[in-house]
Amino acid sequence: MRNYKIGIIKGDGIGPEIVEEAIKVLDAVASKEGFNLEYNEYLLGGAAVDVFDNPCPDETIKGSLNSDAVLFGAIGGPKWESLPKEKRPESGLLKLRKSLGLFANIRPAIIFDELVNASSLKPEVIKGVDLTVVRELTGGIYFGEPRYKDDNKAYNTMIYTRDEIARIAKIAFEEAMKRKKKVTSVDKANVLEVSELWREVVEEVAKNYPEVELEHMYVDNAAMQLVRDPKQFDVILTGNIFGDILSDEASMIVGSIGLLPSASIGGKVGLFEPIHGSAPDIAGQGIANPIATILSAAMMLDFLNETSAAERIRNAIKEVLKEGYRTKDIAAFDAKEVVTTSEMGSLIADHAAN
Numbered sequence: 320m321r322n323y324k325i326g327i328i329k330g331d332g333i334g335p336e337i338v339e340e341a342i343k344v345l346d347a348v349a350s351k352e353g354f355n356l357e358y359n360e361y362l363l364g365g366a367a368v369d370v371f372d373n374p375c376p377d378e379t380i381k382g383s384l385n386s387d388a389v390l391f392g393a394i395g396g397p398k399w400e401s402l403p404k405e406k407r408p409e410s411g412l413l414k415l416r417k418s419l420g421l422f423a424n425i426r427p428a429i430i431f432d433e434l435v436n437a438s439s440l441k442p443e444v445i446k447g448v449d450l451t452v453v454r455e456l457t458g459g460i461y462f463g464e465p466r467y468k469d470d471n472k473a474y475n476t477m478i479y480t481r482d483e484i485a486r487i488a489k490i491a492f493e494e495a496m497k498r499k500k501k502v503t504s505v506d507k508a509n510v511l512e513v514s515e516l517w518r519e520v521v522e523e524v525a526k527n528y529p530e531v532e533l534e535h536m537y538v539d540n541a542a543m544q545l546v547r548d549p550k551q552f553d554v555i556l557t558g559n560i561f562g563d564i565l566s567d568e569a570s571m572i573v574g575s576i577g578l579l580p581s582a583s584i585g586g587k588v589g590l591f592e593p594i595h596g597s598a599p600d601i602a603g604q605g606i607a608n609p610i611a612t613i614l615s616a617a618m619m620l621d622f623l624n625e626t627s628a629a630e631r632i633r634n635a636i637k638e639v640l641k642e643g644y645r646t647k648d649i650a651a652f653d654a655k656e657v658v659t660t661s662e663m664g665s666l667i668a669d670h671a672a673n
């Protein structure tokens with residue numbers, strides 16, 4: 320039997336609740352499709368600070384590298400906010416991404432027909448939206464040196480090298496080749512030198528993909544165009560911080576941040592995580608939407624070449640939504656019944672097993 324070692328990182332806040340539901344669904348499809356998943360749990364973020372006084376213990380890095388793939392919930396929360404920066408949960412996540420070499424973060428935003436009324440945008444604007452943000456994940460202003468803060472002055476540095484830009488651009492063009500063959504590269508080249516280089520290198524990489532249409536867009540315009548006419552986009556290629564912001568924005572086109580999954584790739588092992596955070600405001604209430612994490616688990620199965628199991632999960636989600644089940648965040652329209660996090664997970668698992 321095919322056997323996969325899956326690292327599980329639940330994290331903080333709603334992390335444990337949503338990862339539990341994804342595991343339920345993974346177990347349902349694994350037995351149906353005839354493969355076995357072996358789970359090993361690791362600590363990251365606040366949960367790791369509480370035990371090891373370290374937001375990204377070596378054991379988590381080693382365990383992740385020994386896995387075939389890692390499924391991750393979310394980290395962070397007010398409990399750890401005032402710790403020194405190196406002890407904060409967010410630093411732990413950045414260290415894990417960097418240590419695993421995960422320079423590419425793929426964040427698809429695909430609307431479910433059943434949820435066109437859940438978005439605050441008009442149905443005709445969003446019906447059929449299928450775009451993906453390819454976000455650079457281990458460079459840019461998040462990691463640039465020098466960085467500094469005192470009482471009067473603080474700064475960070477946005478750096479990209481030619482190689483860093485070329486490798487993320489290649490991922491975006493390869494993605495576009497599998498899709499509608501359009502790349503929109505988003506930058507701030509009217510102001511920033513780092514964006515000028517970004518543009519030059521993206522142009523060079525584009526020469527290897529003559530079938531793909533390339534356009535450049537300033538990030539402020541892109542933020543506006545996303546809500547004006549999201550269907551104009553296929554692949555959005557952008558840097559670390561712009562990708563972080565635009566993908567949260569894209570989630571509201573689809574209806575809720577609780578719906579957007581992601582795959583962080585580029586190293587030996589992929590890390591699969593929802594784009595949202597640990598949502599401390601709703602943690603422990605059983606109202607978090609587990610679909611982003613369940614879709615991340617489906618992306619993980621695609622990565623493991625278990626594509627039919629991944630498709631089974633996506634179909635199960637569509638059926639459950641079609642039947643009118645909604646978590647609170649997407650309950651405003653067309654809900655037959657509002658369900659808890661755990662009920663949503665069980666419904667999807669049941670459908671996926673049939």
Ligand SMILES: NC(=O)c1ccc[n+]([C@@H]2O[C@H](COP(=O)([O-])OP(=O)(O)OC[C@H]3O[C@@H](n4cnc5c(N)ncnc54)[C@H](O)[C@@H]3O)[C@@H](O)[C@H]2O)c1
Pocket residue numbers: 333392393394395396397409412576577578592593594595596597598599600601606607608609611648
């Ligand atoms: N990848 C990650 O682990 C990650 C990502 C983003 C933020 N964070 C961290 O999470 C903490 C909270 O950050 P934030 O509040 O700015 O962002 P957040 O994404 O956690 O929450 C923003 C809003 O969206 C809601 N929300 C998020 N996920 C949801 C879900 N699955 N279902 C329903 N509603 C959901 C929350 O209730 C909140 O109102 C911070 O410590 C932040 O650093 C972690």
Ligand SMILES: CC(C)[C@H](C(=O)O)[C@@H](O)C(=O)O
Pocket residue numbers: 395409412413563594595596
């Ligand atoms: C928590 C934070 C470091 C992280 C990021 O900015 O990458 C988060 O917002 C995300 O989108 O995964």
Ligand SMILES: [Mg+2]
Pocket residue numbers: 563564567594
């Ligand atoms: Mg973010």
